[in-house]
Amino acid sequence: MGIRRMREAMREAGLKEPVFETEGFFRVVFYRPGLYDALAGSVTGADRVGDRVGDRVGDRVGDRVGDRLSANQLRIMDAIRKSPGISAKRLSQQVGISSRKVEQNIAKLKARGLLRRSGSARGGKWEVLR
Numbered sequence: 001m002g003i004r005r006m007r008e009a010m011r012e013a014g015l016k017e018p019v020f021e022t023e024g025f026f027r028v029v030f031y032r033p034g035l036y037d038a039l040a041g042s043v044t045g046a047d048r049v050g051d052r053v054g055d056r057v058g059d060r061v062g063d064r065v066g067d068r069l070s071a072n073q074l075r076i077m078d079a080i081r082k083s084p085g086i087s088a089k090r091l092s093q094q095v096g097i098s099s100r101k102v103e104q105n106i107a108k109l110k111a112r113g114l115l116r117r118s119g120s121a122r123g124g125k126w127e128v129l130r
Contacts, residue, residue: 069114072097073105077114077128084125 016031
């Protein structure tokens with residue numbers, strides 16, 4: 001279904017259809033308008049279609065990939081729910097990953113607004129927000 005949509009979008013934009021290559025790796029070659037059109041600043045049908053398709057694809061990929069938590073992140077959040085004062089060292093033992101990976105996963109969870117640390121570094125507690 002995606003290949004058909006790519007072909008249709010290129011046709012609608014008045015561009016040559018993409019070429020699909022399957023030797024070694026799967027590769028798609030897209031043809032774009034000439035360099036002069038891009039330098040002149042003209043907005044072609046291809047630019048409009050590319051923006052529209054890119055926006056839709058970006059939204060969907062973010063929804064599917066970026067919003068999922070890894071198994072380790074889920075285990076970390078579960079351990080924190082059970083013991084909010086748990087240390088990174090103890091988390092690494094429970095989850096079965098290095099302390100460094102625990103810290104990286106915690107940073108990702110904090111950036112996504114799922115975790116918050118309150119109190120001091122030593123005596124503080126974690127709070128699972130969602």
